[in-house]
Structure formats: structure tokens, C-alpha cells
Amino acid sequence: MKWRLLPMMELNGAMQMAIDEAILTARARHKVPNTIRFYTWKPSCVTIGYFQSAQQEVDLEKAKQAGVDVVRRYTGGGAVLHDNEVTYSIVLTESDVPSNIIDSYKKLCLPIVYALRLLGLKAEFAPINDILVSGRKISGNAQTRKQGVVLQHGTLLLKVDIAKMFSLLKVPNEKLRDKVIERASARVTSLEQELGRSVAVDEVIAALEKGFTAVLGISLERGKLTRFESELAKRLAREKYATKEWSFMR
Amino acid sequence: MDEELPKGLLYNDNHSWVKVNGDVVEVGITKPFANSVKEFVYIELPEQGKEIKKGETYVSMESVKWSGHLESPVSGEIVEVNNALFDEPSLLNQDPYKHWIMRVKLLDKDELNGLMDADQALANLSCKLG
Numbered sequence: 001m002k003w004r005l006l007p008m009m010e011l012n013g014a015m016q017m018a019i020d021e022a023i024l025t026a027r028a029r030h031k032v033p034n035t036i037r038f039y040t041w042k043p044s045c046v047t048i049g050y051f052q053s054a055q056q057e058v059d060l061e062k063a064k065q066a067g068v069d070v071v072r073r074y075t076g077g078g079a080v081l082h083d084n085e086v087t088y089s090i091v092l093t094e095s096d097v098p099s100n101i102i103d104s105y106k107k108l109c110l111p112i113v114y115a116l117r118l119l120g121l122k123a124e125f126a127p128i129n130d131i132l133v134s135g136r137k138i139s140g141n142a143q144t145r146k147q148g149v150v151l152q153h154g155t156l157l158l159k160v161d162i163a164k165m166f167s168l169l170k171v172p173n174e175k176l177r178d179k180v181i182e183r184a185s186a187r188v189t190s191l192e193q194e195l196g197r198s199v200a201v202d203e204v205i206a207a208l209e210k211g212f213t214a215v216l217g218i219s220l221e222r223g224k225l226t227r228f229e230s231e232l233a234k235r236l237a238r239e240k241y242a243t244k245e246w247s248f249m250r
Numbered sequence: 251m252d253e254e255l256p257k258g259l260l261y262n263d264n265h266s267w268v269k270v271n272g273d274v275v276e277v278g279i280t281k282p283f284a285n286s287v288k289e290f291v292y293i294e295l296p297e298q299g300k301e302i303k304k305g306e307t308y309v310s311m312e313s314v315k316w317s318g319h320l321e322s323p324v325s326g327e328i329v330e331v332n333n334a335l336f337d338e339p340s341l342l343n344q345d346p347y348k349h350w351i352m353r354v355k356l357l358d359k360d361e362l363n364g365l366m367d368a369d370q371a372l373a374n375l376s377c378k379l380g
Binding site for chain 1: 286288305307316317318320321
């Protein structure tokens with residue numbers, strides 16, 4: 001099966017989330033094939049899950065000072081700081097994934113596990129939606145479904161800065177902040193930490209491309225956003241993801 | 251009504267049922283769907299008084315590890331919303347046929363012809379699961 005591979009895009013969080021939703025809509029209307037893309041965030045961005053509250057999850061003042069955007073995702077799950085990472089997104093029809101949720105995560109996470117192994121790491125899928133290296137999380141993944149289409153996007157950490165992460169994210173109980181940070185440091189890792197060298201975005205994307213083609217048994221055809229998608233994405237960024245009404249609606 | 255897909259209801263292709271009672275219909279989610287995504291933890295309900303079109307998102311939900319946006323099977327005015335679900339979305343897991351999500355005053359009754367009956371919905375479901 002032929003899927004579309006979009007060029008790597010370095011953009012702000014509102015635009016990245018808008019593009020993911022625009023592809024989902026285009027796929028639901030049968031305007032485009034199943035699609036994969038890779039991207040990075042400029043500036044760095046905290047995304048919160050669809051049902052979260054920005055005020056509760058993020059220290060908004062600190063984020064502003066640090067020049068970090070805050071954007072609500074269309075997918076569920078928790079708050080994430082997108083800093084030194086490669087993000088992927090996959091849009092495909094629901095009939096191309098197992099109906100069981102864990103199995104569907106597994107199917108779409110195994111290509112990433114494969115890519116990490118190509119890079120020389122012993123990675124494993126940890127249900128429901130994490131990928132671990134030496135027992136520590138290196139990739140988190142989130143899904144949403146709409147109109148018969150699945151959007152899954154996720155991260156692969158190049159470098160991790162737990163101190164920065166927790167200067168921006170709130171913890172449920174301030175008294176336990178040190179403990180939470182200690183625990184997170186022990187449970188999260190990055191490519192740089194595991195490989196003992198810095199890793200370029202291109203190198204990771206090349207491995208991910210191989211992972212997706214090999215594990216999903218697909219071929220990737222380089223393409224670009226259609227006019228429909230890019231216009232819809234610009235509109236969604238402007239009227240939805242970049243607005244206070246959206247990011248602070250809860 | 252403890253069957254998987256009760257007879258007498260109509261279904262769309264996106265996990266929702268419709269119970270017809272004159273011009274106003276009740277809309278909710280199906281049991282096979284509720285079972286497959288496990289316990290709902292968050293729900294975003296539609297807005298009472300709003301017009302909704304068939305195919306538009308009427309409810310967004312997150313279960314333990316699933317999140318999605320479901321399409322309305324009908325068009326019309328949302329005349330009532332089951333607000334109890336906001337505080338306790340897991341009611342939908344307990345009995346998704348008792349707990350409707352919204353009541354809609356239909357714009358066009360003929361639209362119901364495009365929905366499936368229980369047998370068609372079951373066949374559709376088995377072919378998806380297969």
C-alpha cells in the first residue's frame with residue numbers, strides 16, 4: 001500500500017496541531033491517502049490534552065517568560081513539553097488499524113520501536129501507549145478518532161531537560177515537587193542519553209521512515225500538503241489552535 | 251435493553267444510536283463501542299439550543315486511553331442535553347442505551363432513512379471487527 005510522506009516541517013505548535021487536524025479532515029473526505037509526517041517545534045511548546053485545563057497543568061507565567069507556547073491538542077492524554085524532540089504524526093483510516101485500542105497503539109508504535117533498534121537501542125513497546133529504552137520512557141503517543149479516521153501523534157526525545165520540563169509543568173502537590181522530579185528523571189530518557197552522543201533530527205527521521213515502511217509493509221511516496229489541507233490548516237491555526245478560547249476553554 | 255444493539259433503534263456508522271419518538275429523537279452511543287474503549291473519564295457535551303448537522307461532532311470523549319469525537323447521526327435543534335453525564339461519564343459504560351446524550355428536534359425526518367437498523371448495524375460491526 002502506498003502512503004504519503006510529507007516533508008519535515010519546523011513550525012509553531014498551533015500550526016503543527018492545525019496541520020494534523022487538516023490532514024485528518026482531508027483523509028475523512030477521501031481527498032488524500034494515509035499520511036505520515038515528521039516535525040519539530042519552533043518555538044518550544046507545551047501541549048495539553050483535549051480535556052485538560054491549561055491553568056491547572058502549566059505555569060503560564062513561566063512559559064511566557066521562557067518564550068514557550070501553550071496549545072491544546074485535539075488528541076487526549078497529558079501535558080507534554082515539546083523541546084528537543086522529533087514528533088511524528090500518522091493519519092490513517094480506522095479500518096487500517098485493529099479495533100482494539102491497545103492493539104492499535106501497538107501497531108503504530110512498533111515502527112518506532114524498530115527505528116530505535118536501527119539506531120542501536122533495545123527499545124520496547126509498553127502498553128498502552130509508551131515506548132521504553134532500558135525501562136525508561138523515550139516516546140509518548142496520543143490518539144484521537146473522528147469520522148472513521150485515526151490520528152496518532154507522538155514524540156521521540158532527542159534530549160531531555162527534566163528541570164526545564166518541571167519549571168513549566170505544574171505538579172499536583174507542590175510539597176512533592178522534588179520527589180516528582182526525581183521520579184521523572186529516573187523514568188524518562190532520550191536518544192542522547194542512551195547513545196552517549198548528540199543525534200541529528202535527520203538521522204532520526206531516516207530511521208523512522210525505515211521503521212514505518214518495514215513494519216507496516218507500506219511504501220512511502222514523497223508528497224506535499226494539498227491546497228485544501230494547507231488552507232484548512234492556516235484557518236484552523238488562526239481561528240482555533242492559536243486562540244485563547246481554544247487553549248483556555250477549560 | 252441489555253442487548254448489544256437493541257432492535258427498534260437506528261444506528262450510524264460511527265458508534266451512535268438514535269431512538270425515534272415523533273419529531274424529537276434521542277441520540278447516544280452503542281454498547282459495543284462503550285465496551286471497547288473502557289471507562290470514560292471525560293466528556294464534552296453538546297450545547298442545548300444549538301443547531302447540529304448530521305456528520306458534525308456532537309460529543310467528544312476520553313476514556314482511560316482513548317479519545318475521539320463522534321458524529322451526529324441527525325440534523326436539527328438540540329433541545330435537551332443529558333448534563334448528568336458531565337459529572338459521571340462512566341454512566342455511559344454502565345448502560346449506554348438508558349443514558350442518551352442529547353435530544354434533537356429533527357430538521358428532516360427523511361434523514362433517518364440513511365441510518366441502519368439493528369441487523370444492518372450488527373452486520374456492519376462484524377465486518378469491521380473481522
